Amino acid sequence: MHHSRLVGFVIDCQGGDLEQATHFWARALGKEVKTPEPESPTYRELKTAPDEPVLLLQQVDHPSRVHLDIETDDVEAEATRLEGLGAKRIAKVQTWWVMEAPTGHRFCVVRPQRPETLASRGNVW
Secondary structure (H helix, E strand, O other): OOEEEEEEEEEEEEOOOHHHHHHHHHHHHOOOEOOOOOOOOOEEEEOOOOOOOEEEEEEEOOOOEEEEEEEEOOHHHHHHHHHHOOOEEEEEEOOEEEEEOOOOOEEEEEOOOOHHHHHHHOEEO
């Protein structure tokens, strides 16, 4: 048995200036920018309330797009479950899987981002 749920949206930004993109989206969405994590220089996070999705910006090499993250307390079990629904694994990155839905949309299966709500609000599989 494991839990999973939609946790956030990631705005993939191809090339360009990540700081400029972050400030645009912060102003566009009325959010403040969290202090960047030194160990994650290609990511920026906007401050959101506990009941809102996480909003990340990510500097990428592929074309700009938005993808969603599914958080889970068992990344391998959730990736396997989603494969059973027709998704396929694209790449393992650090601790998460980049996957592709049968529709061609990319998404990630990640470790808990908001563990305090995963068990109480997540789906049980």
